[in-house]
Amino acid sequence: MEQPLNTRHSIVISRYMHHLKKFYKSAR
Numbered sequence: 001m002e003q004p005l006n007t008r009h010s011i012v013i014s015r016y017m018h019h020l021k022k023f024y025k026s027a028r
Helices: 004-027
Strands: none
């Protein structure tokens, strides 16, 4: 059972993590 939504979710998480990292670095 393949889930195309998983791939989309993964991309969203990746983008979110990137933003979080940037924010974390900026906060520090």
